[in-house]
Amino acid sequence: MIRVLIAEDHTLVREGIKQLLSMADDIEVVGEASDGDVLFAALRETACEVLLLDMTMPGPHGIEAIKRIAALPQAPRILVLTMHNETQIASRALKAGASGFATKDSEPTMLLAAIRKVAAGRRYIDPALADRMVFEMGMGDARPPHETLSEREYQIFELLVSGVSVTEIGERLSISSKTVSTHKIRLLQKLNLTTTADLVRYAFEAQLFTPGV
Amino acid sequence: MIRVLIAEDHTLVREGIKQLLSMADDIEVVGEASDGDVLFAALRETACEVLLLDMTMPGPHGIEAIKRIAALPQAPRILVLTMHNETQIASRALKAGASGFATKDSEPTMLLAAIRKVAAGRRYIDPALADRMVFEMGMGDARPPHETLSEREYQIFELLVSGVSVTEIGERLSISSKTVSTHKIRLLQKLNLTTTADLVRYAFEAQLFTPGV
DNA sequence: GTCTCGTGTAGGAATCGCCCTACACGAAGC
């Protein structure tokens, strides 16, 4: 029996996934979490083989959450579930310790297959996504510009898009605002943009982030 | 029997919702659509009482789609389903012809209740959302905040969103940058926002711009 | 007719953020 923990903030989606998983005889949902803090509490108390993890949820989330989970003793296999099929995010997630990457575009049967695969210690990547990853990685500089951003730049990119000021980013990350500003300038150059407004528009057009988080 | 059509682009979410609805005896899913074009085709061929509509999907979507659907002969009741609980978007959706507004944070039973309510010709708004709407917008005023902007403020709003700096706006309009800044502060207050990034996000979420996806 | 209120307009002070410059450090190249 594969024990699965579902981390997904939208109740409706979470319940829907539970319903879908209940169709499989070899999969059992042993817990769920609606935000990052609840998730870490659940992980401490509930043993499971697979964690179904949404990338965007309140509290600790995303790449950082994956790193923390992967570092836990008896860490479950992590199957990332996301709305967008961004190669960028996928490769970062896998690098951070995730075992698989599925999008919400997937067929339900594919999700079951993905869970079984990562539970067995193998990797799973959404086929369409894997295709694009291979293609884009092979193309070198034909990759979308945002994939050339460094970790730090990407982190600041996200914060800027979500409306946090340069000064406050500095405070949150405990670095000088000057440093944040430098990262901002560099990432703007990489993306060939000039203003913060451009940045937000870029993020929306590339559908990198979920609005309203 | 309430016949429901589901318009939602993410297969997994769509299937999950189908599973949830199948638990109710009085609700029947008669069709589904993964993008705007498929949706309009389905609406022509399939009669239904309630359309469960995701605001963000490929093809015709959002407020524009709601207007078009509401204008159809024998238009179904529209229950909007969204990830975010944005009051602005909700009021615009209702004004455009939607009968209800539920978020994906809702409990499954609330979704069933919402479907039954709109099927009966009544309105449904997510309780938490309704609360915020009343609080943020004042009783009865269902107008989106950006409609309360003055001509000048709206003009500067557009320029800011398209990436023009305060100084350059001043030059273009032949007024002081200080004046532009004043307008900016006032319009941000009206929209209950704080930064330029928020402004651009708002514009996208309220779909004042058509993202070229 | 006067009195608000919203709007368009700025100035001065303070702050923020950009730009240039710089340096340390690890990875990759030669």
Next chain:
DNA sequence: GCTTCGTGTAGGGCGATTCCTACACGAGAC
């Protein structure tokens, strides 16, 4: 091994922006 490059880190100077304040003017309100 030495060099180059990308990255993360800042400081100083200065222009850009905000914040507070102010005033004129037209539209309604009373």
